[in-house]
Amino acid sequence: xxxxxxxxxxxxxxxxxxxxxxxxxxxxxxxxxxxxxxxxxxxxxxxxxxxxxxxxxxxxxxxxxxxxxxxxxxxxxxxxxxxxxxxxxxxxxxxxxxxxxxxxxxxxxxxxxxxxxxxxxxxxxxxxxxxxxxxxxxxxxxxxxxxxxxxxxxxxxxxxxxxxxxxxxxxxxxxxxxxxxxxxxxxxxxxxxxxxxxxxxxxxxxxxxxxxxxxxxxxxxxxxxxxxxxxxxxxxxxxxxxxxxxxxxxxxxxxxxxxxxxxxxxxxxxxxxxxxxxxxxxxxxxxxxxxxxxxxxxxxxxxxxxxxxxxxxxxxxxxxxxxxxxxxxxxxxxxxxxxxxxxxxxxxxxxxxxxxxxxxxxxxxxxxxxxxxxxxxxxxxxxxxxxxxxxxxxxxxxxxxxxxxxxxxxxxxxxxxxxxxxxxxxxxxxxxxxxxxxxxxxxxxxxxxxxxxxxxxxxxxxxxxxxxxxxxxxxxxxxxxxxxxxxxxxxxxxxxxxxxxxxxxxxxxxxxxxxxxxxxxxxxxxxxxxxxxxxxxxxxxxxxxxx
RNA sequence: GGCCGGUUGGUGAAAUGGUUAACACACACGCCUUUCACGCGUGCAUUCACGGGUUCAAAUCCCGUACCGGUCACCA
Numbered sequence: 001x002x003x004x005x006x007x008x009x010x011x012x013x014x015x016x017x018x019x020x021x022x023x024x025x026x027x028x029x030x031x032x033x034x035x036x037x038x039x040x041x042x043x044x045x046x047x048x049x050x051x052x053x054x055x056x057x058x059x060x061x062x063x064x065x066x067x068x069x070x071x072x073x074x075x076x077x078x079x080x081x082x083x084x085x086x087x088x089x090x091x092x093x094x095x096x097x098x099x100x101x102x103x104x105x106x107x108x109x110x111x112x113x114x115x116x117x118x119x120x121x122x123x124x125x126x127x128x129x130x131x132x133x134x135x136x137x138x139x140x141x142x143x144x145x146x147x148x149x150x151x152x153x154x155x156x157x158x159x160x161x162x163x164x165x166x167x168x169x170x171x172x173x174x175x176x177x178x179x180x181x182x183x184x185x186x187x188x189x190x191x192x193x194x195x196x197x198x199x200x201x202x203x204x205x206x207x208x209x210x211x212x213x214x215x216x217x218x219x220x221x222x223x224x225x226x227x228x229x230x231x232x233x234x235x236x237x238x239x240x241x242x243x244x245x246x247x248x249x250x251x252x253x254x255x256x257x258x259x260x261x262x263x264x265x266x267x268x269x270x271x272x273x274x275x276x277x278x279x280x281x282x283x284x285x286x287x288x289x290x291x292x293x294x295x296x297x298x299x300x301x302x303x304x305x306x307x308x309x310x311x312x313x314x315x316x317x318x319x320x321x322x323x324x325x326x327x328x329x330x331x332x333x334x335x336x337x338x339x340x341x342x343x344x345x346x347x348x349x350x351x352x353x354x355x356x357x358x359x360x361x362x363x364x365x366x367x368x369x370x371x372x373x374x375x376x377x378x379x380x381x382x383x384x385x386x387x388x389x390x391x392x393x394x395x396x397x398x399x400x401x402x403x404x405x406x407x408x409x410x411x412x413x414x415x416x417x418x419x420x421x422x423x424x425x426x427x428x429x430x431x432x433x434x435x436x437x438x439x440x441x442x443x444x445x446x447x448x449x450x451x452x453x454x455x456x457x458x459x460x461x462x463x464x465x466x467x468x469x470x471x472x473x474x475x476x477x478x479x480x481x482x483x484x485x486x487x488x489x490x491x492x493x494x495x496x497x498x499x500x501x502x503x504x505x506x507x508x509x510x511x512x513x514x515x516x517x518x519x520x521x522x523x524x525x526x527x528x529x530x531x532x533x534x535x536x537x538x539x540x541x542x543x544x545x546x547x
Numbered sequence: 548g549g550c551c552g553g554u555u556g557g558u559g560a561a562a563u564g565g566u567u568a569a570c571a572c573a574c575a576c577g578c579c580u581u582u583c584a585c586g587c588g589u590g591c592a593u594u595c596a597c598g599g600g601u602u603c604a605a606a607u608c609c610c611g612u613a614c615c616g617g618u619c620a621c622c623a
Contacts, residue, residue: 041623042622044623074623076622076623077622077623079622080622142621146620146621149620153620157548160548160549162548162549162550162619163548163549163619164619191621200550211552211553214552215551216550216551217549217550217551221619223620224620224621226621227621231621233620233621233622233623234622234623237623253617254552254616254617255617255618256617256618256623257551257552257617257618258550258551258552258617258618258619259618259619260551279552281552281553281616282616282617292614292615292616293615293616294615295616295617325559325571325572326559329559329560329561330561332559332560332570332571332572333561333570333571336570336571354559354560355552355553356552356553356554356615356616357553357615357617358558358559358560359558359559361558361559361572361573363558363572363573364558364559364572364573365572366572367571367572374585414584414585417585418585419584419585419586420584420585421583421584421585422584422585423583423585472581475581487580487581500581501581502580502581504581505581505582506581506582508581509581509582510582515582515583516582516583517582517583517584518582518583519583519584520581521581521582522581
């Protein structure tokens with residue numbers, strides 16, 4: 001019996017050859033420096049902010065080199081796959097401006113000539129290559145049970161030996177073809193392992209675009225390439241897919257760096273040209289319990305999930321700007337010099353990407369958000385807030401959208417100037433900033449009821465003039481009638497006056513808005529209009545009388 | 548524990564052997580101002596994890612130590 005017989009017995013239904021696939025998926029016809037890369041998530045329903053970062057960076061590199069950016073779904077772990085996982089990923093990333101040239105476009109359809117782009121649909125391809133390796137004697141079936149593997153691990157740990165299925169520990173490696181065939185015929189379901197040709201004592205130099213040269217021992221582990229369910233492991237699928245889909249660069253999280261020797265070995269044994277690798281440093285935070293730095297965790301940190309930003313109404317444009325800031329050390333400076341350009345115009349360079357993991361800084365993000373929102377027009381902000389409220393605050397949505405023009409005028413307060421306000425950092429902040437401009441939401445609980453409402457009624461009825469540009473001069477003038485004077489005068493002789501103009505304004509602001517801090521009083525009064533302001537003043541008067 | 552990587556202020560970081568270690572965020576104070584926010588200004592690392600070495604000269608090169616991170620699955 002030969003390896004060929006073993007391979008046929010293992011994969012009786014595989015009839016294609018590896019040459020067939022080389023023909024089906026020819027080399028791409030692109031510029032020599034074009035970057036073909038991919039985003040390859042598992043459809044688990046959760047998108048990590050670090051994954052967004054990798055996707056964003058990958059998309060940027062391919063775009064700036066006229067390359068290809070495609071989506072590949074890694075659903076070989078059937079236990080973790082969820083039903084609408086694919087559309088969740090596509091829609092989730094689209095919101096953050098990440099789109100693909102090839103790959104699935106919804107749960108059932110794909111575009112591109114290098115598909116299928118869903119790994120579970122590529123089973124035959126992986127098995128063809130696995131069969132090929134078995135035929136060459138470069139891979140073999142392993143019948144060890146999980147318990148046996150566990151047992152080996154325990155012994156190794158006990159003896160302080162290196163852990164893993166390798167060398168003399170790799171029992172099934174030395175099984176004869178006949179023995180293997182017999183087990184298969186008896187119905188045992190093996191995994192397929194690589195017959196590693198690596199020597200642990202040999203160092204290999206791996207090149208990473210971000211980290212430079214990294215030295216590793218060669219891989220001598222007989223890693224599993226096909227699981228007992230017939231699907232490939234990540235390592236094997238990576239090699240097959242990225243070769244056949246003709247990726248030039250593998251841009252991924254740094255948790256993969258230590259498997260680089262395995263991947264390089266796989267490419268070599270399969271006769272594939274090696275792609276280039278770029279491992280992105282993890283996004284971290286300080287663990288409150290230990291005080292140590294650690295990777296942003298799906299379970300512990302809400303900000304690790306992309307949905308967090310969606311739910312709080314954090315502008316996706318700002319998130320992307322922040323990620324670019326972290327990803328490339330020269331981005332911020334570039335953005336300051338090119339205020340009119342989009343993030344997508346920035347040219348990324350691997351040499352500007354950090355080798356060490358950055359602490360995820362929500363303060364910095366918040367600052368970017370505020371700056372970003374301050375650049376929007378009232379109408380742009382209105383539309384974004386509307387979209388947000390529709391999903392998360394139905395009650396306010398109704399009130400907010402009842403009169404678009406009015407809401408826009410509210411959002412426009414101190415917006416149309418050279419120095420626009422920067423007090424809104426996320427769409428969920430808007431309510432707190434504007435609610436008092438809507439009568440149905442204005443229910444002030446006054447704590448200070450000693451203000452002179454009649455004085456302000458007098459002002460609104462006889463002194464307030466919307467049209468005047470010299471609003472402040474006018475109100476200052478009027479306030480004199482009640483013995484409120486300018487700051488300067490008041491400071492010189494505090495005992496002679498009732499108060500200063502600042503106090504006069506503060507009182508009016510407080511009654512009309514229920515708050516001590518608001519944007520421009522003048523604009524608020526103008527938008528509210530005489531009638532509604534008087535109503536609020538009279539209401540205050542009533543309340544203070546009653547108390 | 549093995550292997551690999553990282554270490555410049557509270558945070559992100561620049562600097563690639565040669566003046567007072569950029570810039571941004573945060574923080575503090577001041578100015579401006581009807582409040583707040585904005586804007587403007589000032590301050591915030593006597594020093595680049597630590598120890599040694601090379602050099603006229605080191606955050607930058609070399610060696611060692613410490614700490615932190617990642618990884619060691621039929622998960623990706």
